[in-house]
Amino acid sequence: MLKNGVSSARIAQLVEQRGVGFELNEAALRQLKAGGADEFVLSTVKRMAARYTDEQQRRKRLEEISRPKSVEEGKREEEVTLRMEEVRKRLQEKTRRSEEEKKIAKDQKPQQPKAEKGTQEASRKVEESKGRAQEEARQKPQKGTGATLLSQEDVGQVASLRNVMSSEGGEVSGEVVNNSKQTLRDLQLQIIYSWRWKNETHPGKDDPGMARYHVLNREIPSGQTARFDYKPSPPLAVREDGQFDITVKVVGFAQVFPQGAQR
Numbered sequence: 001m002l003k004n005g006v007s008s009a010r011i012a013q014l015v016e017q018r019g020v021g022f023e024l025n026e027a028a029l030r031q032l033k034a035g036g037a038d039e040f041v042l043s044t045v046k047r048m049a050a051r052y053t054d055e056q057q058r059r060k061r062l063e064e065i066s067r068p069k070s071v072e073e074g075k076r077e078e079e080v081t082l083r084m085e086e087v088r089k090r091l092q093e094k095t096r097r098s099e100e101e102k103k104i105a106k107d108q109k110p111q112q113p114k115a116e117k118g119t120q121e122a123s124r125k126v127e128e129s130k131g132r133a134q135e136e137a138r139q140k141p142q143k144g145t146g147a148t149l150l151s152q153e154d155v156g157q158v159a160s161l162r163n164v165m166s167s168e169g170g171e172v173s174g175e176v177v178n179n180s181k182q183t184l185r186d187l188q189l190q191i192i193y194s195w196r197w198k199n200e201t202h203p204g205k206d207d208p209g210m211a212r213y214h215v216l217n218r219e220i221p222s223g224q225t226a227r228f229d230y231k232p233s234p235p236l237a238v239r240e241d242g243q244f245d246i247t248v249k250v251v252g253f254a255q256v257f258p259q260g261a262q263r
Contacts, residue, residue: 009192009211011037012044016203023056024049043099047200050095054088103245159184159250162225166246170236173229174248178220180255187216188252191230194245208237209244219256 022028024046032042061081157179164174172191178184195209212232220226236244 008038008041009209011041013207015041015044015048016207020045020048020052022049023053051201057084057088106247155250155252158255159187159220159253161248161250164248166248170232170244170246171230172246172248173227175225175227176216176220176250177225178222181222183222183256184220184253185218185256186254187220187226187250189214189216189228189230190249190251191232192247192249193232193236194247195242196245197242199241204241208239213251 029042032045037045061084064077160177160179162175162177164172166172170193176187176189191212191214193208193210193212195207197203212230214228214230216226216228218226
């Protein structure tokens, strides 16, 4: 689906809605990565695969319990079940801590891509916003210069973010750094509002996660920075069953070259 242009947010949404029917191993991970799955998609698949494995184990235990057993067999079975349950809880706690450590590491590097998550309606609006932003960038030529809209592969080397901050209400601010030798304009930012359920083992169905696009309608000379401020409209939903994780990344821009030196 990634090769067909489906966004990571949409794929992750489908995985969470439909679940997976296999146990995740190294071979499956390599196959997913070869298919273009990013860290967010892999994280979602891992979580759903773990849930599938737990369910299979519980089902197996129920089938074994339903068979007639002697008193001794019953005691041994109960002891084994308790030990397995203890191991399962330890693994879940280890996984939770590992995910928290990864989240902290990513928060310290806000310019790195992060997971996308959202509803089908949110994904549709994101694609429409991105299309409008790119169209506006193409329709704003500057007098005496030519502009080229670079591909996603060049973004991280040309423009980066720093001092990114966010509030509980979803407001985001920070600075964009022009690392290239040319002037940048119409820089496009993607603000991802990923929803984290308070109870991950029993998530709800109305995931409010979404992504928004914000365009900086200004020029950023080589080596210079520009501040950005974004406030979602309408405001983020106030809920008690979870919270938003907010990430910002650069997804596109126009690079201005003098006429005669246009790439």
